[in-house]
Amino acid sequence: MADLSNIREHMEVIGADGVHVGTVDRIEGDRIKLTKKDSGADIEGAAGKHSGHHHFIAGGLVAEVEGDTVRLSANADVAVAMEEEEGGEAA
Structure with a gap:
């Protein structure tokens, strides 16, 4: 895990x-809080x-933080499937 x-x-998460x-909206504990406006917006089937x-x-x-980008160790579709909602439950 990266630091x-x-x-x-406002960093992009890919x-x-x-x-x-x-x-990125902000860091809360050991999680990245994504902005509402595009949380999962570009992932096919993620609307709704x-x-x-x-x-x-x-x-x-x-996986790494470079420039203005946060790169995950999982592909986007897998990362979206693992996202948590506000209360901590899986999305």
Whole structure:
């Protein structure tokens, strides 16, 4: 797991496959809180349950932080399937 302290607001979160997963709102504990506006928006089939509210990515999925990008160790579709909702339950 990469150092989460290097992650800043508005950084792009991408899967290992380079597909956009979301945009960082902030770090909460050991999770990345994604912005509401595009949380899962570019993932095929993600509309509906993955839009309009915050989702979280576990910090353990972060492979590296480079520039303004957070790259995950999982492909985008897998990362979205593993996202957590506001209360901590799986999305």
